[in-house]
Amino acid sequence: MRRWFGLGSFCSRVVYSSSSREGAGWRRTFTGHTTLNSTQVQHWGTVLSKRLCHSDLGDLYKNESVQKYLQQLMEEYRELSKKLQHAYLNETDRKELTMKHTELLPLANVLQSIEQALKDLEEVKSLLTGSAGSKDEDKQLTQLLKEEEAQISRRILGLRKDLIKALVPTDPLDPSNVLLEVVSGRTTGGDICQQFTTEMFDMYQGFAFYKNWDFEVMNYTSAEYGGLHHAAVRIVGEDVYRYLKNEGGTHRVQRIPEVGLSSRMQRIHTGTMTVIILPEPIEFNVNIDPKDLRIDTFRARGAGGQSVNTTDSAVRIVHLPTGTKAECQQTRSQLQNRDTAMRMLKARLYQSMMGKETEQRQTTRKQQVGTRSQSERIRSYHFSQDRVTDHRTGYVTRDIKEFMRGGEGLDEMISDVLEHAEREALLEMVVNSNSSLK
Structure with a gap:
């Protein structure tokens, strides 16, 4: 019963976003029970492996240099937040700091969402560990927890990719x-x-x-x-x-x-x-x-x-x-x-x-x-x-x-x-x- 209440409390906190952006580059998917010959299997294996090498921007999230850069931006965001709390700022300085703070706000929100999702993931894993070796009546709960774990993992990947896309330098000529x-x-x-x-x-x-x-x-x-x-x-x-x-x-x-x-x-x-x-x-x-x-x-x-x-x-x-x-x-x-x-x-x-x-x-x-x-x-x-x-x-x-x-x-x-x-x-x-x- 404690595990059920824990899961209910957890679900009430997590809001799942649409996964429509996940795998945006993967336009063709195999469904049903289509049978492929060896040539087709080799071909699609080559195409998918080649595509995977470069299409997942989210992989950059784990890059050491990117992590240092994100830490730098978050430190700047927190410093701006502290400065904006002081009443002695003149109007010109406050306007300039507010503009910089507004630019970094979406980035900070995504990072906070990633941190919260990671905490939620750890909680689900902890519940899964606690349900290991339980009786047959808890198998349904275990299955629900595994589905929850997979959904949160996908959400984290999506958030990381959105974060990296937001960091990509924009080209002012792109709309031309x-x-x-x-x-x-x-x-x-x-x-x-x-x-x-x-x-x-x-x-x-x-x-x-x-x-x-x-x-x-x-x-x-x-x-x-x-x-x-x-x-x-x-x-x-x-x-x-x-x-x-x-x-x-x-x-x-x-x-x-x-x-x-x-x-x-x-x-x-x-x-x-x-x-x-x-x-x-x-x-x-x-x-x-x-x-x-x-x-x-x-x-x-x-x-x-x-x-x-x-x-x-x-x-x-x-x-x-x-x-x-x-x-x-x-x-x-x-x-x-x-x-x-x-x-x-x-x-x-x-x-x-x-x-x-x-x-x-x-x-x-x-x-x-x-x-x-x-x-x-x-x-x-x-x-x-x-x-x-x-x-x-x-x-x-x-x-x-x-x-x-x-x-x-x-x-x-x-x-x-x-x-x-x-x-x-x-x-x-x-x-x-x-x-x-x-």
Whole structure:
């Protein structure tokens, strides 16, 4: 009876939150009694093990440097609480201290919730120890206690993950729209690069549709055999830059080409293409003196409508002091192409104006383009092995044709890379913070 009353008292104190955030990255789960063959088991084992390595930010809670950083923040919070209790503070100091205290309050609340949950867990474990070896009539109580223990453990993991997410440094450019460019590589046998560039363009267009973003084509320069030399698009939507900022870099493909000169050799070829991501901040002002611009018009080179290839509607704008260029040949209207090219030029100039600090945090256009060599690749697409591998995290996924549609598969890989980047950013911030205290 004492154990029953103890459990009732315990349950009245614990409020369980929804576990909808738990395992947010685990979109696919196996239910029922589906039978998998050995190949499927090996495949899913590989995918799940790769994903587990980087998707659980909550693991950082046990990191020694993170623990020191949390202690530092909690000491600051308690010190602020003491100072705010003094009546002699002037209005300016009180306002400043209150602002800092408010910023740390959510963190302190989560830490207190974790501490209380740990106490509750210890109490349940103590009740379980006391019920060991009891009579058959207590088996139901033991089962309830085990379920209680599992629920509290899951809650603690969820709280720890929420805590770590709250510590991750925010990027002020995350809400921005982006200018995305795809550029064919310079590898020998360029037709495979151009073919792959077309597929990558289609993949990002599919991803924009999947995320309900607007996809505005600004420039599209076709190549032979249905390939693509270069394309530039503007993508507008919610947190576009946050999701796409890590896509910039060299992407490698290995396959037997379906079209072009390389397809006649019937062997696996390797090619590359480059993705360039430029943020388009919501509020930015780039003052450009018209005297610093050279505006050229020319006849569009790519496939288009009746007037696109027969009139000088394409526009190229060069910013003479920096040599920055932007061009658009997408519409029949020279005026529209000029406006689009100016928007691209301003975004590129803004990128170069962000300074050394931002250049260290975000890969610049020049760094993203690099030499387009295979050694700089961030991701490989192995069509013959039906596999896509991200080299920054080791994340592996299958069903490459479905992946290239730009739907859930790409979304999961992008989320994994994003969490890995956030993890690294947090560790760097924590280490730098701890070092400054020494």
